[in-house]
Amino acid sequence: MQKYFITKENLLNRVILGDDAYQIQTVLRFKGGEKIMVSDSNKTYYAKINTVTKDEVTFEILEEKAGNTELPVFVSIFQGYPKGDKMEEIIKHGTELGAKEIVPTFMKRSIVKLEEKKIHSKLQRFRKIAKEAAEQSYRDSIPEIPSIPYLKTIDFSSFDVKIVCYEESAKNGELKAFKNIISNLSENMRVACVIGPEGGIDDAELEYLKAKGFIPCALGPRILRTETAVFYILSAISYEMELKK
Amino acid sequence: MQKYFITKENLLNRVILGDDAYQIQTVLRFKGGEKIMVSDSNKTYYAKINTVTKDEVTFEILEEKAGNTELPVFVSIFQGYPKGDKMEEIIKHGTELGAKEIVPTFMKRSIVKLEEKKIHSKLQRFRKIAKEAAEQSYRDSIPEIPSIPYLKTIDFSSFDVKIVCYEESAKNGELKAFKNIISNLSENMRVACVIGPEGGIDDAELEYLKAKGFIPCALGPRILRTETAVFYILSAISYEMELKK
Known part of the structure; x- marks a missing residue:
């Protein structure tokens, strides 16, 4: 329907x-x-x-209509602006998987630069994709796509839990941080997830985020592409919090 | 590197x-x-x-090189042949997320028909995508893409666990089957996952699979696109089995 x-x-x-x-x-x-x-x-x-x-x-x-199709936590995805049309793919599948807010974010290693006048039309397009994906997946609400900011202009103070995906953690065999955090979430918590663009998070950005309370997390032992990290995070949160044994 | x-x-x-x-x-x-x-x-x-x-x-x-980047279970994805270039996206991300075998499968609601002579070149292309994704994600092995069969010709007898994604389960609020199965997997088990194409699994196909021992599973309360279901399944298995608390 x-x-x-x-x-x-x-x-x-x-x-x-x-x-x-x-x-x-x-x-x-x-x-x-x-x-x-x-x-x-x-x-x-x-x-x-x-x-x-x-x-x-x-x-x-x-x-x-009875029932609720929203993730029990408020997940904001701060996605390092990627190349090509990957941002659209991330918004489409990220919406299906329950993100409440998706923020395309310019980071040091983002290759794409957008002129000011292009940002408005990009946002219009991204919001249309989010609306259609929310309709198709029977979401109860449409994720917000508020702006396309630079990482350092974002105020993260409203979040209870802050995660930054860090592939060096995967290479070093760190496999505890993410599950530790996700298995301890409680309803209505606000979760910020920062994901780097194709080249990953820059060292200075990582230090900046750590100082803001972000925990570097590996998402399993394989190295995921930037667009795959979002799918992993949201699927794991759904599996942990929405599915029952 | x-x-x-x-x-x-x-x-x-x-x-x-x-x-x-x-x-x-x-x-x-x-x-x-x-x-x-x-x-x-x-x-x-x-x-x-x-x-x-x-x-x-x-x-x-x-x-x-020390260490292991393979999922601890053998997961075969039987993906209902989808439209457009979605099969390539599924192979790319499914490889990163640890699938051991990806089988593009013709099902009743698959729109795409391939002539016999095109199947060979499609398989060549799919295997190249799998190899590149396995290299990029530092997999220890490349997933097999053995053929493009019709669902009813597949022999599922070697699998220990058999899952079929069924969106009607999601609509009916069934949220236990998948987690029950995944949280009880043990190392080296063989897991078959059947995912329908865009229109979903046909009723007769569902009955056929149930008779073969497949359990219908919902992947959370939202309706996922065919390509998103793969990401959810593999991410959840990784989260359950590879990450530690």
């Missing part, structure tokens, strides 16, 4: 507008009568479509 | 040939004296390059 995130106002007015309405008419070819889910990022409802035009779809609410 | 998988014969003769030699000369521009790792998929050695031409690189062995 297709899910749509809409504004609180549109939920109140029982309408879907814009690109979503266009997709419902043109791609899905809905005519009315079909069941969908709608959410204002707070509550999710089962709904039935009434009328369809390319600009506006109207619906009626059938019932509130 | 760059790692190269070479044949037993080339290891004995202390030479690197073919594409790898070309890359060492042309891309890395090594001249001799540089340190690398070489492996015959059995043992890995630190080595020093002696001479470089575009066809042949010679080296001497410095010492055997």
Whole structure:
């Protein structure tokens, strides 16, 4: 079943507008009568479509959806800005896997430079990818992608737990830090995870983060690509906290 | 440090040939004296390059590399053949995350059809991706990609544990089966994981697999894309078995 995130106002007015309405008419070819889910990022409802035009779809609410699909902790991913379209892949899969916030972050070894005027359009695109991935994975909310900052401008003071992925730890056989932290998380904690870009975290950055309370962690004995580290972290948190024995 | 998988014969003769030699000369521009790792998929050695031409690189062995970077269980991923270039992404990241065997598998809802003559070249390409990902992630061996079979032709009798990802389980709030299985694995067990293509596992396929001893599992409460399921499974196995508290 297709899910749509809409504004609180549109939920109140029982309408879907814009690109979503266009997709419902043109791609899905809905005519009315079909069941969908709608959410204002707070509550999710089962709904039935009434009328369809390319600009506006109207619906009626059938019932509130029970259950919760959000990770029990607030995970922010500070992802060293990677090459190519890897940032999009990270946002797509990171959203499915439950990240609450994804912050593309310029670090020393980021190759990509974005002009100020390009940042706005990048953010628009990233947010669209996050919305679509949240809809597809039946998330209850869309992850925030607030800005594309430089590492040293970020205020990490609100986080309870701070992790920095460090591949030298993997090479040195350090395999305790990450599990120690993740197995001791409790509900609603705020977890910051910093992941370097392709070249990894620079030594000065590592020292800076350690001074801010970050713990260097290896994610198993293999060396993971920058985009794979996110998948590992979020999957491990889900496995530890959401799955039961 | 760059790692190269070479044949037993080339290891004995202390030479690197073919594409790898070309890359060492042309891309890395090594001249001799540089340190690398070489492996015959059995043992890995630190080595020093002696001479470089575009066809042949010679080296001497410095010492055997200690440690092990392989998952403690043999995980075979039977991946429903997906659309676009997702199979390549799955092989790349699945290799980094420790899969021992990746089997692109035609299932009922696979859209892609490959002519017989295309299968050979696809397999060549997939194996090249696996080799490069195994080198980059410092694996001790390259995952096997034996063939591209139809689901019903596969013999699963050698596996100790059999998992099929089933998104209806996630929708129904089933969150125990996967962790129950993974937390009870012991070293060297053989684990088969079947993952459907984009449309998921077909009902008849699910019944067929259940009759073969497969357990349907949800991977958390969110609905994962086909390519994300692999990352979740392998990350969870690594977290459970490789990381220590």
